[in-house]
Amino acid sequence: xxxxxxxxxxxxxxxxxxxxxxxxxxxxxxxxxxxxxxxxxxxxxxxxxxxxxxxxxxxxxxxxxxxxxxxxxxxxxxxxxxxxxxxxxxxxxxxxxxxxxxxxxxxxxxxxxxxxxxxxxxxxxxxxxxxxxxxxxxxxxxxxxxxxxxxxxxxxxxxxxxxxxxxxxxxxxxxxxxxxxxxxxxxxxxxxxxxxxxxxxxxxxxxxxxxxxxxxxxxxxxxxxxxxxxxxxxxxxxxxxxxxxxxxxxxxxxxxxxxxxxxxxxxxxxxxxxxxxxxxxxxxxxxxxxxxxxxxxxxxxxxxxxxxxxxxxxxxxxxxxxxxxxxxxxxxxxxxxxxxxxxxxxxxxxxxxxxxxxxxxxxxxxxxxxxxxxxxxxxxxxxxxxxxx
Amino acid sequence: xxxxxxxxxxxxxxxxxxxxxxxxxxxxxxxxxxxxxxxxxxxxxxxxxxxxxxxxxxxxxxxxxxxxxxxxxxxxxxxxxxxxxxxxxxxxxxxxxxxxxxxxxxxxxxxxxxxxxxxxxxxxxxxxxxxxxxxxxxxxxxxxxxxxxxxxxxxxxxxxxxxxxxxxxxxxxxxxxxxxxxxxxxxxxxxxxxxxxxxxxxxxxxxxxxxxxxxxxxxxxxxxxxxxxxxxxxxxxxxxxxxxxxxxxxxxxxxxxxxxxxxxxxxxxxxxxxxxxxxxxxxxxxxxxx
Numbered sequence: 001x002x003x004x005x006x007x008x009x010x011x012x013x014x015x016x017x018x019x020x021x022x023x024x025x026x027x028x029x030x031x032x033x034x035x036x037x038x039x040x041x042x043x044x045x046x047x048x049x050x051x052x053x054x055x056x057x058x059x060x061x062x063x064x065x066x067x068x069x070x071x072x073x074x075x076x077x078x079x080x081x082x083x084x085x086x087x088x089x090x091x092x093x094x095x096x097x098x099x100x101x102x103x104x105x106x107x108x109x110x111x112x113x114x115x116x117x118x119x120x121x122x123x124x125x126x127x128x129x130x131x132x133x134x135x136x137x138x139x140x141x142x143x144x145x146x147x148x149x150x151x152x153x154x155x156x157x158x159x160x161x162x163x164x165x166x167x168x169x170x171x172x173x174x175x176x177x178x179x180x181x182x183x184x185x186x187x188x189x190x191x192x193x194x195x196x197x198x199x200x201x202x203x204x205x206x207x208x209x210x211x212x213x214x215x216x217x218x219x220x221x222x223x224x225x226x227x228x229x230x231x232x233x234x235x236x237x238x239x240x241x242x243x244x245x246x247x248x249x250x251x252x253x254x255x256x257x258x259x260x261x262x263x264x265x266x267x268x269x270x271x272x273x274x275x276x277x278x279x280x281x282x283x284x285x286x287x288x289x290x291x292x293x294x295x296x297x298x299x300x301x302x303x304x305x306x307x308x309x310x311x312x313x314x315x316x317x318x319x320x321x322x323x324x325x326x327x328x329x330x331x332x333x334x335x336x337x338x339x340x341x342x343x344x345x346x347x348x349x350x351x352x353x354x355x356x357x358x359x360x361x362x363x364x365x366x367x368x369x370x371x372x373x374x375x376x377x378x379x380x381x382x383x384x385x386x387x388x389x
Numbered sequence: 390x391x392x393x394x395x396x397x398x399x400x401x402x403x404x405x406x407x408x409x410x411x412x413x414x415x416x417x418x419x420x421x422x423x424x425x426x427x428x429x430x431x432x433x434x435x436x437x438x439x440x441x442x443x444x445x446x447x448x449x450x451x452x453x454x455x456x457x458x459x460x461x462x463x464x465x466x467x468x469x470x471x472x473x474x475x476x477x478x479x480x481x482x483x484x485x486x487x488x489x490x491x492x493x494x495x496x497x498x499x500x501x502x503x504x505x506x507x508x509x510x511x512x513x514x515x516x517x518x519x520x521x522x523x524x525x526x527x528x529x530x531x532x533x534x535x536x537x538x539x540x541x542x543x544x545x546x547x548x549x550x551x552x553x554x555x556x557x558x559x560x561x562x563x564x565x566x567x568x569x570x571x572x573x574x575x576x577x578x579x580x581x582x583x584x585x586x587x588x589x590x591x592x593x594x595x596x597x598x599x600x601x602x603x604x605x606x607x608x609x610x611x612x613x614x615x616x617x618x619x620x621x622x623x624x625x626x627x628x629x630x631x632x633x634x635x636x637x638x639x640x641x642x643x644x645x646x647x648x649x650x651x652x653x654x655x656x657x658x659x660x661x662x663x664x665x666x667x668x669x670x671x672x673x674x675x676x677x678x679x
Contacts, residue, residue: 101435102639130435202539209640246625248542262521264541376434380643383636387628389454 057086058310063100064117066093067254068277072330073117073318081317087310095252096209097123104132110305115314117168118301121154121368122212122375124165128158132304135162140312143319148338148358151297154368165299166315167336169328172353172363173213173296174289176260176270176278184286191290192220194267196238201245205259205268208249211382212371214239216294217269226292227367232378239385249386260285272352273332280332287352295353295363297336420655426648435642445649455633455650459657462630465544466612469551473608474601476552477559481600482593484560485567496564499557511550511621518546542624550622551612558611559604566600567593602669610658630654 062078064070070093078089094100097119104110110132118124127133138144144152144166151167175194177187181203187194195204195217207213218235219226221242229235247265250256253274259265260275261283275287300318302311317323321342328335329347338358339349348354355362430440449455484495502510517523518540525537540546570593578588616631634654638647 096640098639098642101642105435105644126434211640243625247539248624251620258515262519264520376431376641376643379434380641383633383640384454386625387454387458387632388626 057082057088058307059088059090060307060310060314061112061114062089062091062117063094063113063115064091065253067252067257067274069117069253069273069331069333072327076326076330077318077323080323081314084317085310085313087314089314097126101126101130104303110303113303114306115311116301116303118165118299120296120298120366121158122366122372124155124299124301125158125368125372127301127303128164133159133164134302134304134306134308135159136164136166136302136312136315137308138163140309141166141316141319143316143321146321146338146341147319147336148360150358150360151336154297154365155299158368165301166319167297167299168318168324169331169333169336170295170297170353170360170363171272171333172289173207173216173269173271173294174275174287174352175293176268176275176285176287178260178263178266179284179286180263181266187286187288191288192217192293195269196221196241196245197267198245200267202247203266204242204245204247205256205265206242206246206249207251207256207269208386209251211375211379212366213269213294214242214382214385215374215378216366217242220290220292226294227364227370229370229374232374232381236381236385239382243385243388276332276352289353292364295360295365297365298333420652423648423655424652426645427652429645429648431643431645437645445646448646449649449653455630455653458628458630458633459653461628462613463657465548465551465629466609469548469555469612470605470609472548473552473556473559474605477556477604478563478601481560481563481567485564499560499564502557507554508617508621510554511618514546514550514553514622515541518549542622542627544623544627546622547619547627550618551615554618555608555611558607562604562607563597563600566597566603570596599669602665606662606665609661613658613661614654630657 062073064073070091074091078091082088094116097116100113100116104113116127118127147167151170152163155163155165155167175187175192177194182194182200186197190197194200195206197204215229215232215235216226218238219229221238222231222234224231224234248259250259250268253271256268256270257274257278260268260270260278261281270287272287272289275285278285279287300315302308302315318327319337321337324335324337325342325345325348328351329345332351334348334351334354335344337344339354339356340358344354344356349356353363426437427445428441428443430438430442430444432438480499484492484499487495489495515522519525520537520539520541522541524540525534528534528538529536574592574596575588578592579585583591613629614631615629616635619627619629619632620635630650631654634647634650637643637650
């Protein structure tokens, strides 16, 4: 097992585990002390030796979202793949794909970046527009035939000459609320406006990292179709209204879970899988998708310059029904495999957003044709609104 | 006629050359690139056009959004510096004046935090100031409050985090300055009739000012350039100018604007160093460092 993870990431993961109740406080401080001593004593020597130790096979660098998602991928996909092939998957966590794009641009090369747990069709288009895509040989990924056609089509429309990614999972960004402080009746009655409830001032959170997420909810709150926004001023006015009530804009899934678990916030928009993970750990957090709530799909995107044969081998391995189902159950996001072709166990069919039809018609996705052209202007606007502008 | 001209001593030049090369390669050239980049035009996300235009600078000078961020950054930097100076002087004075045999142990304790990642030290405040943190736990246990006090994600928590991280720089500078003061001066002042407070105020404090000023300069500049602490410990309104740079470079993928803001921050903080040099003299820094 190989993970590229520095001490800070380890600490964040440990903190997340404490927040989730997986590790008690005494153990936490004990581990922290041990980690400090170990880091001080071993540090660079061990890192150098570890580098030499994994000399065999091809190395694939994977970057993803961290937390329970990365854990599931490591345990159910990467470890078995490494054991089966002798190749190595070095996985790291990013805060968002813009971080990776910034690094690649700064370095002038994709060296050290091979496969991304990429977010949605919008980012697929961005990677393609920037010339970082490849053409995968689909013959080497026979398990692609089990993936929902409706998930493949948007990607193929952007690169008709061949895919640079395989769709892997999907989920929704709905609203999470603490049932000790917010009743189900109130949540259902208010829907997206629950995020604007003045009674909850100082106990509301929001995702700070994505302008489109905020704009989507601003559209819902201002009574507009999110895929056909005509009044952007109204959208940002709602975002400003929301900002006045917000305690903290969170920046990662780990921070979201920490804030909810510690009851720093009671209400926030949230990723369905992360809430499912909190629920599984016994936290009194409920989740709802308001009407026209935001759905998204994620892909495994292969960057230009990657060892293609090995990357295709890994993607095919990850799409094996057994692997994909185990990952889905672990990360709490439904798999991209078509449930009409592959039998899904109950632990997957019970996941939030799961669609048994394999057509995803009940979910509303962001239309990249209408959203991407707005990104430059409205993304900057969101950063401004977020800071009180 | 004998040649009386003094031969040029080349040793300073030789000794300074590596430093000049390093500064040129690591500071001057990169900053020049950043300045040049500030004139480029961002046409779309992550897509820049080589140009010589002043659109980014015009936005900086005309947009109140940036001005308010500069003002907020200066304000927070001043407050953090003043609080760090007040909080740092006491331990520095104690370490310098103590007759404790193992003074090295106190100094070791002072630099011990540097062994732990800055991010981890910052995150640790969530465990102290958070709703389920140590302080709220204590307050609830003592019955001082019925429900947790909201201390996290505010300007207060950001300042606490900044002071926590930068305080050792202040203490070390003041300590070095105090350590260099002749121990006989205060007793001499006392024998001339000064009270302990007068002896400190009129002898020790003025002589320790170079260290205090050097520490203040460092804390001010470091605070002014921070962006991670507000990101972790702050709420929506708690940001510094560095956060705007982060937004421009990383989230908006607008490097030309990011370059403009970065160069502005460099000029602003550089101006503080120049002002310091004008009024205190940079040679005071060398005194402070012994």
